Amino acid sequence: MPTRVLVPSGVLGLGFDREALARGVAAKPDIIAIDGGSTDSGPFSLGGGVSKYSRAATKSEWRQLMQARAQAGVPLVLGTAGTCGTDATVEWMAEITRELAAELGQSVKVAKLYSSQPKERIAEALRAGRVTPLTPAPEVDAGRVLEMTNIVALAGAEQVQAALATGADIVLCGRTTDTATIAALPLARGDHAGGAWHGAKIAECGALCSTNPTSGVIMVDFDETGFTVEPLAGSACCTPHSVSAHMLYENADPFLLYEPGGCLDVRGAQYRALDERRVRVEGSRWIPGPYTVKLEGARVAGYQTTILAVLRNAHYVKHAREWVAKLTAFLEGEIDTRMGLKPGDYHMDFRLIGVDSALGAVENRNGDPVEVGVLGIVTAQTQETAAEIGKLINPFVLHYPLTEDEELPTFAFPYSPATTDRGELFEFALNHVLALDDPMAAFRLELEEIGHAEFV
Amino acid sequence: MPNSSEGRLSEKVLKVRSKNAGPFWVTIDVFCGSSEAFGEVSTTLKTERVAQLYDVPLETLKRFDIPELNVVKFSLPRPVVQGSREDRDMHGAGWAVLLEEAALD
Numbered sequence: 001m002p003t004r005v006l007v008p009s010g011v012l013g014l015g016f017d018r019e020a021l022a023r024g025v026a027a028k029p030d031i032i033a034i035d036g037g038s039t040d041s042g043p044f045s046l047g048g049g050v051s052k053y054s055r056a057a058t059k060s061e062w063r064q065l066m067q068a069r070a071q072a073g074v075p076l077v078l079g080t081a082g083t084c085g086t087d088a089t090v091e092w093m094a095e096i097t098r099e100l101a102a103e104l105g106q107s108v109k110v111a112k113l114y115s116s117q118p119k120e121r122i123a124e125a126l127r128a129g130r131v132t133p134l135t136p137a138p139e140v141d142a143g144r145v146l147e148m149t150n151i152v153a154l155a156g157a158e159q160v161q162a163a164l165a166t167g168a169d170i171v172l173c174g175r176t177t178d179t180a181t182i183a184a185l186p187l188a189r190g191d192h193a194g195g196a197w198h199g200a201k202i203a204e205c206g207a208l209c210s211t212n213p214t215s216g217v218i219m220v221d222f223d224e225t226g227f228t229v230e231p232l233a234g235s236a237c238c239t240p241h242s243v244s245a246h247m248l249y250e251n252a253d254p255f256l257l258y259e260p261g262g263c264l265d266v267r268g269a270q271y272r273a274l275d276e277r278r279v280r281v282e283g284s285r286w287i288p289g290p291y292t293v294k295l296e297g298a299r300v301a302g303y304q305t306t307i308l309a310v311l312r313n314a315h316y317v318k319h320a321r322e323w324v325a326k327l328t329a330f331l332e333g334e335i336d337t338r339m340g341l342k343p344g345d346y347h348m349d350f351r352l353i354g355v356d357s358a359l360g361a362v363e364n365r366n367g368d369p370v371e372v373g374v375l376g377i378v379t380a381q382t383q384e385t386a387a388e389i390g391k392l393i394n395p396f397v398l399h400y401p402l403t404e405d406e407e408l409p410t411f412a413f414p415y416s417p418a419t420t421d422r423g424e425l426f427e428f429a430l431n432h433v434l435a436l437d438d439p440m441a442a443f444r445l446e447l448e449e450i451g452h453a454e455f456v
Numbered sequence: 457m458p459n460s461s462e463g464r465l466s467e468k469v470l471k472v473r474s475k476n477a478g479p480f481w482v483t484i485d486v487f488c489g490s491s492e493a494f495g496e497v498s499t500t501l502k503t504e505r506v507a508q509l510y511d512v513p514l515e516t517l518k519r520f521d522i523p524e525l526n527v528v529k530f531s532l533p534r535p536v537v538q539g540s541r542e543d544r545d546m547h548g549a550g551w552a553v554l555l556e557e558a559a560l561d
Contacts, residue, residue, distance in 0.1 A: 042539035
């Protein structure tokens with residue numbers, strides 16, 4: 001059965017073209033699906049179980065989507081709620097949904113799909129050989145698993161289908177693969193499996209597969225032989241090039257995409273322009289495999305304090321690297337003498353902004369910068385220790401001379417206090433898959449009637 | 457490396473971009489823009505040279521030559537995991553410049 005999926009944007013919180021959304025609703029979609037997350041900003045969101053995006057931005061966009069859902073009369077599905085898809089961020093979205101339902105006077109049935117993993121479950125699965133590393137995987141044992149702050153499993157189409165099967169108006173998913181929320185309904189209705197996954201991959205970043213990426217909204221029609229994609233903003237077009245090029249995006253392999261329960265192979269895909277806006281795709285294949293779900297985990301790898309100085313004096317700019325080397329050796333001595341800490345007990349790194357701070361050792365250009373930013377990053381076992389080291393090194397970062405016989409130099413500092421405590425340094429700690437006998441074995445579904453309380 | 461921009465990859469192609477492909481991989485896409493440019497880049501840009509630029513073992517570097525898109529793509533495991541203590545570029549976006557600035561043989 002043909003399935004029409006409206007994708008308002010690549011991610012909730014980034015904005016979309018309102019007129020295009022209205023056009024999408026008017027075109028009678030079968031479902032509205034949007035992603036809420038990514039690992040792309042780093043491990044902090046997962047580590048802390050918090051959203052990267054502002055609550056205000058999220059709420060204002062979710063309001064429009066809840067209105068669009070009510071108007072279209074179809075389910076609204078959010079993948080990877082709150083950037084990382086932990087139980088806490090599903091709750092965060094549920095709370096926003098409750099507020100909006102009250103403000104909009106809506107009565108909705110909300111299904112919450114939880115993806116957080118009890119650490120003991122993963123440690124036990126690891127012992128039982130049901131957790132397999134991908135390449136490259138960090139070292140992990142049961143002890144390391146138990147240290148993690150958050151572990152999530154990436155749900156696929158099956159778990160989203162289970163949530164939709166409850167008849168929910170709104171589905172708030174914990175961590176899902178980027179494609180799962182879009183592929184779920186077409187697969188459930190028997191559309192072409194290769195087309196369902198491929199179309200979902202093309203649509204997962206919204207209008208990024210079109211000539212106007214920031215317009216957000218796109219529509220994908222799935223059927224028994226493939227899919228057709230169309231951007232809904234007047235200013236955007238999909239071309240065979242813009243669509244096929246999207247398979248490259250954030251993908252290590254542009255032809256194969258592993259999902260729970262199999263792999264999408266697009267090597268045989270044909271991209272054909274139907275007109276100047278729409279592209280038809282056929283020929284992609286779904287290759288079923290063992291049912292595994294990917295795991296993501298984060299652990300605290302220390303606590304950080306930073307300091308920033310700017311060298312502007314030409315002599316110091318020219319000798320910045322030498323200065324940092326001498327300063328580091330001196331500071332290691334001071335930290336040892338005054339705090340009894342050896343270099344292995346903490347980590348101190350000075351990065352030269354304007355020299356090689358982005359690329360480090362592989363930088364191959366020698367510039368002639370006007371000034372050099374010196375970003376000191378201290379990582380220690382506790383925030384207290386990192387902050388203490390930061391305060392200890394502060395006067396020397398401000399005044400340390402290149403040579404002994406010169407008057408004390410003073411460098412530019414952009415703020416006071418000179419040091420900033422950054423809190424936990426989270427680290428991605430899993431690149432593994434978990435084997436499941438039943439797709440729902442690692443996931444939990446809860447239903448909530450919002451605005452119906454008096455009738456329950 | 458040449459002193460001028462002459463002969464650099466950026467002079468021949470439309471765009472070079474890099475991005476994380478998950479926390480453990482970085483991928484670099486060279487959009488050549490035409491089949492002529494693709495033909496030239498595809499034959500003259502040696503995989504060994506790219507491995508050397510990024511200082512990674514040749515066997516860990518994946519390469520895809522995609523004539524339909526006039527794209528040459530490279531993927532490599534991140535030498536440091538995204539967001540870890542040593543990471544200098546959270547999104548992997550700065551990696552493209554090394555290739556962009558590389559001289560073609």
